Amino acid sequence: MSFLSATLSRVKPSPTIAITTKAQELAAKGRDIIALSAGEPDFDTPENIRDAAKAAIDAGKTRYTAPDGIPELKQAICDKLLRDNTLNYTPAQVSVGTGGKQTLYNALMATLNPGDEVVVPAPYWVSYPDMVLLAGGTPVPVAATLENDFKLTADALEAAITPKTKWFIFNSPSNPTGAGYTRDELKALTDVLIRHPHVWVMSDDMYEHLTFDGFRFCTPAEVEPGLYDRTLTCNGVSKAYAMTGWRIGYAAGPEPLIAAMRKIQSQSTSNPCSVSQWAAVEALNGPQDYIAEHNKVFVRRRDLVVAALNAMPGITCPTPEGAFYVYPSIAGCIGKTSAGGTEVTDDETFATALLEETGVAVVFGAAFGLSPNFRVSYATSDDALTEACARITTFCAGLR
Structure with a gap:
């Protein structure tokens, strides 16, 4: 539209939000979706912090x-x-x-x-x-x-x-x-x-x-x-x-x-x-002890995901030092065709086919400026990660 700023044409919507939105739309249609796209811990905000917020509300600190x-x-x-x-x-x-x-x-x-x-x-x-x-x-x-x-x-x-x-x-x-x-x-x-x-x-x-x-x-x-x-x-x-x-x-x-x-x-x-x-x-x-407890969970999940990804054909995944992401390379998958008939020409077609054929949502590497890779957020349950890795394994095994 002509009245929109020319600056807007220089930028694109957040790909991570776009992938998450698409996954939510498929889930709303009844698809069994496992979203590994959002960078958000699945832990509840610690109780002492929630209590401080409630106390602020009760004290009228709302202006x-x-x-x-x-x-x-x-x-x-x-x-x-x-x-x-x-x-x-x-x-x-x-x-x-x-x-x-x-x-x-x-x-x-x-x-x-x-x-x-x-x-x-x-x-x-x-x-x-x-x-x-x-x-x-x-x-x-x-x-x-x-x-x-x-x-x-x-x-x-x-x-x-x-x-x-x-x-x-x-x-x-x-x-x-x-x-x-x-x-x-x-x-x-x-x-x-x-x-x-x-x-x-x-x-x-x-x-x-x-x-x-x-x-x-x-x-x-x-x-x-x-x-x-x-x-x-x-x-x-x-x-x-x-x-x-x-x-x-x-x-x-x-x-x-x-x-x-x-x-x-x-x-x-x-x-x-x-x-x-x-x-x-x-x-x-306040207390900081729950950070170490959360990190123990993240390490367990990281190790689960890294081991599973490195066992998949065509994928290489280094072990990261922190955060809750891994960024595996799919160089060995490029040029192949998925069981559903999608030719994997780059990491975006890989991620799209993975979502459509298996219900696993990841973010393609081009969104982060380095290909051919995809990002997995392992800030979700062990059960969801285990099932997601099983689906990705099946997807990669089906590439021809």
Whole structure:
């Protein structure tokens, strides 16, 4: 339609939401669907957090707040960043948004001009490039391949930086691969960034607490203090605390950037939900023991899925360090035809045929910028994962 913004033509709807919607539509028609497409823990929000929200409602804490967060939540975020990441921030350096996505979007909107480039390791979370495009910038995907365990190398980062580069977006553990960077691997990247003082760092730490097998999480400004003044450290309560629907994300960084983000938020959504903010205070300040308990479940599910996928013909699946995703390669399936008659020409046709023929919903790799792969979210029950893997096994065995 001619009255729509030309900017809209630069972006596409979220593929993960599109796949989930299609799976829901098939389920509504009576199909037996197993959805492995949504990045959402299946645990209930812990009771202490729910109780804090109820108490906030009963205390009448249901009115407008400051546009980018109540003082109590900003202080809780500062305390968390110091406790977990040895990063020292003041409340004036903190922005709270309606989910992690809003804080990232606010920062890009506040800083990007036409021609500005944003380096994004691929595979990437589907929203990064489109948010850059909406903000008027140019995403520059850089492949982090299976051969390098889906981690960006220092040489690849160096080669991608130009005089036009404004941001480097970093995500560890990664959505969609679950790959986590060790301190040494991250230090190799920060050494590159130190040599390019015009490049800012946006570190998406959303899966910080979802790490396995003794992996130690670290974040760029922690590894290289010299980047502190040009790093935006982003996080939220969605994944670690099973609070996806509460919609609370946050970021900490230089005061002028936080003030610019606040200006944008004050004219778009204004404050995040007041009740959710009080729940987030309890999440950050309260007991943390259930995170380790949840992670034990995630490790069991990860190992189940990785073992099953690696036993399938044509599929290779590395074992990730964190998050709740795996990103198997289907290179051995390309060029074959499914039992239902679909020629598998790429990962999108693979995922489409898998959904239509077996009822298993996964997200194809092209959506994340690296093919031929697909993403599985194992944040669902063991029974559902076992059945899904059995169906995928049958599907792959039927390829000819």
